[in-house]
Amino acid sequence: MSATFLGMPGSFPKNAEKAVQNSQLRYNLRKATHTIRGKRASVVGELPDWQELRAAGKAIKDHTLRNLDRYLVQMEEAVTRAGGTVHWARDAAEANRIVTDLVKATGETEVVKVKSMATQEIDLNQALAAEGITAYETDLAELIVQLGDDFPSHILVPAIHRNRSEIREIFLDKMPKVPENLTDDPPALAEAARLHLRERFLKSKVAISGANFMVAESGTLVVLESEGNGRMCLTLPQTLISVVGIEKLLPSWRDLEVFLQLLPRSSTGERMNPYTSMWTGAVEGQEFHLVLLDNGRTDVLADEVGRQALRCIRCSACLNVCPVYERAGGHAYGSVYPGPIGAILTPQLRGMGSDLDASLPYASSLCGACYEVCPVAIDIPEVLVDLRAKAPHAAAERAGMKVAGWIFNDHTRLAKAQRAAIRLRKLVPKRLPGPLSAWTDTRDIPDIPEESFRDWWERNERA
Amino acid sequence: MSAREEILAKIGKAVAGAEDVEIPRDYRTTQQVEDLVGLFAERVDDYRAIVHVLPAAEVPAKIDELVAGRRMIRPGGEGWEDLNTADGVVTSCAVAVAETGTIVLDHGPGQGTRAQTLVPDYHLCVVRADQIVSCVPEAIARLDPARPLTWISGPSATSDIELNRVEGVHGPRTLEVIIST
Numbered sequence: 071m072s073a074t075f076l077g078m079p080g081s082f083p084k085n086a087e088k089a090v091q092n093s094q095l096r097y098n099l100r101k102a103t104h105t106i107r108g109k110r111a112s113v114v115g116e117l118p119d120w121q122e123l124r125a126a127g128k129a130i131k132d133h134t135l136r137n138l139d140r141y142l143v144q145m146e147e148a149v150t151r152a153g154g155t156v157h158w159a160r161d162a163a164e165a166n167r168i169v170t171d172l173v174k175a176t177g178e179t180e181v182v183k184v185k186s187m188a189t190q191e192i193d194l195n196q197a198l199a200a201e202g203i204t205a206y207e208t209d210l211a212e213l214i215v216q217l218g219d220d221f222p223s224h225i226l227v228p229a230i231h232r233n234r235s236e237i238r239e240i241f242l243d244k245m246p247k248v249p250e251n252l253t254d255d256p257p258a259l260a261e262a263a264r265l266h267l268r269e270r271f272l273k274s275k276v277a278i279s280g281a282n283f284m285v286a287e288s289g290t291l292v293v294l295e296s297e298g299n300g301r302m303c304l305t306l307p308q309t310l311i312s313v314v315g316i317e318k319l320l321p322s323w324r325d326l327e328v329f330l331q332l333l334p335r336s337s338t339g340e341r342m343n344p345y346t347s348m349w350t351g352a353v354e355g356q357e358f359h360l361v362l363l364d365n366g367r368t369d370v371l372a373d374e375v376g377r378q379a380l381r382c383i384r385c386s387a388c389l390n391v392c393p394v395y396e397r398a399g400g401h402a403y404g405s406v407y408p409g410p411i412g413a414i415l416t417p418q419l420r421g422m423g424s425d426l427d428a429s430l431p432y433a434s435s436l437c438g439a440c441y442e443v444c445p446v447a448i449d450i451p452e453v454l455v456d457l458r459a460k461a462p463h464a465a466a467e468r469a470g471m472k473v474a475g476w477i478f479n480d481h482t483r484l485a486k487a488q489r490a491a492i493r494l495r496k497l498v499p500k501r502l503p504g505p506l507s508a509w510t511d512t513r514d515i516p517d518i519p520e521e522s523f524r525d526w527w528e529r530n531e532r533a
Numbered sequence: 534m535s536a537r538e539e540i541l542a543k544i545g546k547a548v549a550g551a552e553d554v555e556i557p558r559d560y561r562t563t564q565q566v567e568d569l570v571g572l573f574a575e576r577v578d579d580y581r582a583i584v585h586v587l588p589a590a591e592v593p594a595k596i597d598e599l600v601a602g603r604r605m606i607r608p609g610g611e612g613w614e615d616l617n618t619a620d621g622v623v624t625s626c627a628v629a630v631a632e633t634g635t636i637v638l639d640h641g642p643g644q645g646t647r648a649q650t651l652v653p654d655y656h657l658c659v660v661r662a663d664q665i666v667s668c669v670p671e672a673i674a675r676l677d678p679a680r681p682l683t684w685i686s687g688p689s690a691t692s693d694i695e696l697n698r699v700e701g702v703h704g705p706r707t708l709e710v711i712i713s714t
Contacts, residue, residue, distance in 0.1 A: 098695070101695060102695050102696040103696075105695065105696045105697060106692075106696045118561075119559070119560040119561050122557070122559040122560040122561075123560045125557050125559070126556060126557055126558055126559070126560055129554050129555065129556040129557060130556055132554040133553065133554040133555075133556055135548065136548050136551055136552075136553050136554060137548075137553070138544045138548065139541045139544040139545050139548075142540075142541065142544075143541070152679075158535070158536040158537040158540055159536060160536045160539060160540060164536060208703075209693070210691050210693040210694075210702060211693035214693070226692075227692065227693050227696060229693060230696065233695060234694055234695060237694060256694040256695070256697065256699040257699050257700070257701060259694060260691055260694070260699050260701055260702045261701065263702060263703075264701070264702055264703055267703065268703075271703070272617065272652075285678065287678075288678035288679065290678045296689070296690050296691050296692060296693075296698075296702070297689055297690065297691045297693075297702035297703050297704065298651065298689040298702055298703035298704025298705075299702070299703045301647065301651050301683065301703075301704060302651065302703055302704075304647075305647040305648050305651060306648060306651075306652075316540065316544075323673065323678050324670075324673060324674075326673055327562070327669050327670035327673040327674075328560070330669050330673070330684075331560075331669050338692045338696075338698070340686070340698070341576065341579075341632065341633040341634065341686070342630075342633035342634065342635045342684070342686035343686065344580070344685070344686050344687050344688070344689060344690045344704070345683065345684065345685060345686075345689070345704060346682075346683070346684035347647075347681075347682070347683055347684075348678065348681065348682040348683075348684075349681045349682075350678055350679055350680075350681075353647075353681045354646060354647065354681065362540070364536075364540045364543070368540060368543035368544055368547055369543075369547075371543075371544060371547040371548060372543075372546070372547035374551075377547075
């Protein structure tokens with residue numbers, strides 16, 4: 071069972087410093103992110119109207135968020151009409167209680183799960199375990215993480231930090247009835263997962279999923295996947311419980327024509343993912359429950375700059391192009407949402423009360439590659455800069471900035487300060503002492519010139 | 534206050550005064566494709582599915598040839614009944630998308646239940662040429678969200694090992710498509 075992310079110690083710089091020393095991790099990440107970058111670029115390049123799709127995707131999401139209350143009520147009505155039951159959860163604890171009670175009501179103690187960011191975010195597996203219910207992850211990468219007692223490190227491919235031979239080791243070690251001559255050939259590993267889960271799919275009575283999209287107009291839920299474990303979970307069990315963030319909504323059926331083009335091409339770099347399931351309410355005699363999850367989203371919505379993060383469709387294209395993610399890996403972000411999107415989503419959802427969360431807005435070089443590939447045009451650098459301003463700053467830093475502001479605010483003060491600095495220029499060390507060394511550990515102190523530009527101008531041009 | 538009321542109230546407060554957004558739909562909603570059947574066949578083949586293009590009159594004989602010796606579920610016809618011991622399933626479809634090589638089932642007549650097209654390891658799908666549309670927007674326009682829908686693009690696969698696509702996980706490992714012209 072993978073341990074919880076909540077309350078993870080450390081800060082991004084400290085975690086990243088450790089991660090970059092792991093050369094196997096860096097090799098795995100580099101290989102995987104470069105593979106997917108190339109694939110994405112090629113299938114996105116096939117569509118001459120990609121920018122138009124992107125503009126539509128952005129606007130549909132913004133329009134939905136602007137009218138989210140109305141569309142949520144519409145969604146609730148449509149699902150109820152189609153025989154489903156809708157529950158509302160203010161936070162993780164409430165959502166976990168609703169799901170736990172629903173599972174208990176079936177009398178089952180085991181559930182199968184489709185990969186879902188929302189249920190990871192609320193730590194549902196832990197909550198179920200505490201009530202004696204075992205949740206089995208069925209997505210291959212989630213299975214690797216769960217069997218390896220590990221943390222997910224990528225939105226789409228939670229085990230991206232593992233290469234094929236490490237995966238083989240985990241399977242040999244933790245999977246009952248695994249063939250002894252298992253090789254590290256990916257088809258052989260996939261086959262092992264197939265055999266491992268087949269019986270469980272056929273006998274499970276309860277499944278838990280998330281959803282990529284929900285359509286308010288029709289009450290339809292949409293799950294995109296590759297392996298067929300999603301179809302197994304959504305189709306075979308008698309009871310289906312879907313936990314979905316309130317921002318996953320789309321107003322109309324037609325809107326899917328945009329997102330079914332944006333998402334597969336951005337995430338796995340395919341023209342289309344192998345399987346997409348769509349269902350409306352209770353289907354083929356199933357019992358269906360939809361849990362609508364807030365868990366901080368309405369707070370994000372209240373922030374005029376930060377709310378664009380709610381457009382995110384969890385494609386992970388921003389992770390795959392990020393130079394920081396490629397080197398530090400997903401664990402350094404200390405959240406189920408790593409990478410650039412995590413750096414703006416996590417501090418907004420959880421607040422910046424911990425060292426880790428307050429350090430996340432700095433986990434970026436602001437190069438802007440994430441914004442460029444984002445299929446819903448989230449201006450991640452803009453939100454990062456805004457969050458940096460809102461993050462708590464040390465008293466010394468605040469005092470220093472105040473002094474700097476006072477000096478820069480008046481040209482005579484600035485000139486005096488510059489001349490004073492020039493007189494002392496020989497005394498400025500290459501590295502600052504004490505706590506100030508945190509600054510010079512990763513940066514050079516700029517050389518102070520013999521004369522300020524303003525004085526040079528005065529001498530040469532005025533005369 | 535109930536969770537529902539509280540969440541709705543918080544949303545109302547959060548977006549109060551924000552301007553609404555017009556949705557520009559300047560993307561292509563249809564495409565001129567000279568050879569829809571050819572493009573669809575090529576794109577399905579890209580996923581390492583097996584594709585046949587045949588005149589309608591030859592399709593029944595081809596199906597018989599392909600399923601010979603297999604315990605096949607035949608929705609709407611006489612076939613193998615038990616899901617867990619079936620070798621395969623033969624279905625029709627609701628719509629197919631040329632650009633993405635996708636088949637969509639709405640589980641209407643001849644398409645079986647969702648489980649029937651999932652549990653057996655082999656899926657043989659017959660697509661009529663007139664069911665093929667050029668692109669995703671055209672497919673969405675033809676489909677009814679009230680029905681359960683399954684979009685299938687190639688055999689079951691995963692990208693979870695080093696982000697490379699590998700065919701064959703939980704769904705049917707072999708997808709064979711007959712395009713009936």
